[in-house]
Amino acid sequence: MSQIGFFEERVLFSPDVPEEVNKLLQMAVAASHADKPLAEKYFRQAQALDGACLQTYFALYKFYFYQGRLLEAECEVMAALTEAARQGGFPADYRQLARELGQWDMYASDIALFYLYSLKALAFIKLRRQLDAEAQSILVVMRALDPEDRSGASVIMDLADAVMEDAA
Numbered sequence: 302m303s304q305i306g307f308f309e310e311r312v313l314f315s316p317d318v319p320e321e322v323n324k325l326l327q328m329a330v331a332a333s334h335a336d337k338p339l340a341e342k343y344f345r346q347a348q349a350l351d352g353a354c355l356q357t358y359f360a361l362y363k364f365y366f367y368q369g370r371l372l373e374a375e376c377e378v379m380a381a382l383t384e385a386a387r388q389g390g391f392p393a394d395y396r397q398l399a400r401e402l403g404q405w406d407m408y409a410s411d412i413a414l415f416y417l418y419s420l421k422a423l424a425f426i427k428l429r430r431q432l433d434a435e436a437q438s439i440l441v442v443m444r445a446l447d448p449e450d451r452s453g454a455s456v457i458m459d460l461a462d463a464v465m466e467d468a469a
Contacts, residue, residue, distance in 0.1 A: 417452040
């Protein structure tokens, strides 16, 4: 079995990912351990092929995050939030969403849930960059936008609380 075949069986993106985009994402994942520049090229090609495919943003921000390229990961998360909001028809700015909480059901679609998941990723990146106040600000909004914790943000909230306790 080839290395790419192994990863194709292991990496499952959304079933809505177009076939050609999925192929590029699979090639990127397969290359990500041995040839990071090639992996990045494939991730970028997948995103260029279909800029509306949210999974391309997810894959790219995780790729950057796991390499410790936190600024690039943060930029990709911001792009993911913008694209998800565009598709979902709600404001991209999480602070505005929180102010207009009654207008938006963040559990209404997979797009809105993707937004929440990406917002959680943004909080985690901020925490890793030691921007604790910014991370806390995002997490406060997460509590309002995701009261059922469907995104799993409570894990990041607990981590942020531990960071704050250590700093005190």
